Amino acid sequence: MRIPQFLKFEYDDNGPQLFPTAVAWSLSDGRIKYVIIRPEDDWLAEDLDERLLDDEFFRDRGVAPVDVLREMNEDLGETTVFSDGLDPDDQLLDFLCEALGIQAGFELAPMTALLHHESFESLNDRYQDIILRETLDASVAENAVYAQLLLAREEGLTDPDSSG
Structure with a gap:
């Protein structure tokens, strides 16, 4: 069964534009990858007092955006x-692609396109229930991806042993 x-994405909206700071995605076997993105200098507010990011943390632990997008394209393929x-x-993916001049090799769609038999409101309620039940911080990208995998499992779209 294909999962x-x-x-x-995690993101920063304090500065001249909204930009991604981390991203998580699931692989076809249900494992999750999480990558911190090192922002380009022109993404950041010029005034250091306006920056809420810990520049040192992102410079030390972050991965170059071009490498992140290439890895995403390798892992997510044409799916x-x-x-x-x-x-x-979707806006953050577009920003990343435009900033780097590289196209995404995959299509990004809302979860309602996968679970189209439910309204967005109903799916969101179920998703939020999973986040609460599992005591996840939804602002952390890998937690949000994990919750989505659990929702897909509840829908019978994954093997019961995957995603947890």
Whole structure:
């Protein structure tokens, strides 16, 4: 059984533009990858007092955006990847692609495209219930991807042994 794949960005919106700071995505076997993105200098606010990011942390632990996008393209291939639809994941992916001049090799769609028999509100309620039940911090991308995998498992779209 092919497991649906999910993606979630973390982001910063303090500066001249919204940009990704980390991303998590699931692999076809249900494992999750999480990568901190080292922001490009022109993504950051010029005034150091306006920056809420810990520049040292992102410079030490972050991966170059071009390497992140290449890895995502390798892992996600030519498939449809789903997001929870709550944050601007599509906008962040577009920003990353435009900033680097590289196209995404996959399509990003909201989870409602996968579970189209339910309304967004109903899916969101179930998703939030999973987050509460599992005591996850939904602002952490890998937790959001894990919750989406659990929702897919509840729908019978994954093997019961995958995603947890």
